[in-house]
Amino acid sequence: MKVLLDDEGNVNYDKITRSSTVQELLDAIDIFLKDNELHCDKCEDSCCKKPWAVEFDNVCVNTLCNWDNNAVRDFIQDKLVMKENFFKQFDQYVLKKDANCNFVTKTNLCSIYEQRPIICRLFICSAKSHRYNVIRELIGAAYLEALVSEEKIRNIYITHTILDMIKRNPAVLAKDYSVLLDDIILYAQEEGWLDVDDLQELYQAL
Numbered sequence: 359m360k361v362l363l364d365d366e367g368n369v370n371y372d373k374i375t376r377s378s379t380v381q382e383l384l385d386a387i388d389i390f391l392k393d394n395e396l397h398c399d400k401c402e403d404s405c406c407k408k409p410w411a412v413e414f415d416n417v418c419v420n421t422l423c424n425w426d427n428n429a430v431r432d433f434i435q436d437k438l439v440m441k442e443n444f445f446k447q448f449d450q451y452v453l454k455k456d457a458n459c460n461f462v463t464k465t466n467l468c469s470i471y472e473q474r475p476i477i478c479r480l481f482i483c484s485a486k487s488h489r490y491n492v493i494r495e496l497i498g499a500a501y502l503e504a505l506v507s508e509e510k511i512r513n514i515y516i517t518h519t520i521l522d523m524i525k526r527n528p529a530v531l532a533k534d535y536s537v538l539l540d541d542i543i544l545y546a547q548e549e550g551w552l553d554v555d556d557l558q559e560l561y562q563a564l
């Protein structure tokens with residue numbers, strides 16, 4: 359998988375195959391950013407200093423907390439707050455903050471860069487193609503919802519039926535970002551997160 363600038367000058371990807379994973383897309387973004395370097399340290403309009411929500415996903419929080427359930431519980435209680443995602447209608451955790459993200463340094467860099475949330479990893483501050491934005495939102499939604507679902511599994515007694523329902527999301531209990539994009543797209547379809555018109559476009563090769 360490759361991330362590139364398409365004919366319209368938008369950030370895009372070449373193709374999704376049956377075996378493409380979220381991690382492959384993240385690796386492709388890293389390669390793209392090496393060739394199209396962002397100068398965050400000199401940026402006067404930092405995306406990390408905007409009032410918008412910084413959304414936290416399960417893999418990010420688990421990694422920051424060294425996969426310790428008690429530390430995850432404390433992190434969620436101390437640093438995050440639950441907010442509804444109005445567009446896709448599910449609950450997600452966002453950072454408690456005013457304007458700046460709590461993890462941005464004085465020199466405009468991310469102090470948790472290696473463990474930063476999936477939404478930050480997928481963000482590129484250039485014009486993006488529609489389908490790049492669609493896949494970015496679907497991946498984000500699956501991993502964000504997974505954090506809330508895992509919190510339910512940890513803290514609340516739930517029946518096997520509810521557990522089976524929760525585990526339909528392929529990102530639930532994921533140890534990393536190696537989930538298949540195909541599985542995320544299928545789950546997004548089941549949840550009504552994906553416009554039928556967008557489905558075909560996601561799989562078209564550039």
Ligand code: SF4
Pocket residue numbers: 396397398399401402403404405406466483
């Ligand atoms: S990623 Fe954010 S901080 Fe870095 S250059 Fe882009 S807008 Fe600025």
Ligand code: SF4
Pocket residue numbers: 405406412459460461462463467468469470471474475478
């Ligand atoms: S977690 Fe890091 S990359 Fe994400 S908004 Fe905060 S400072 Fe920026």
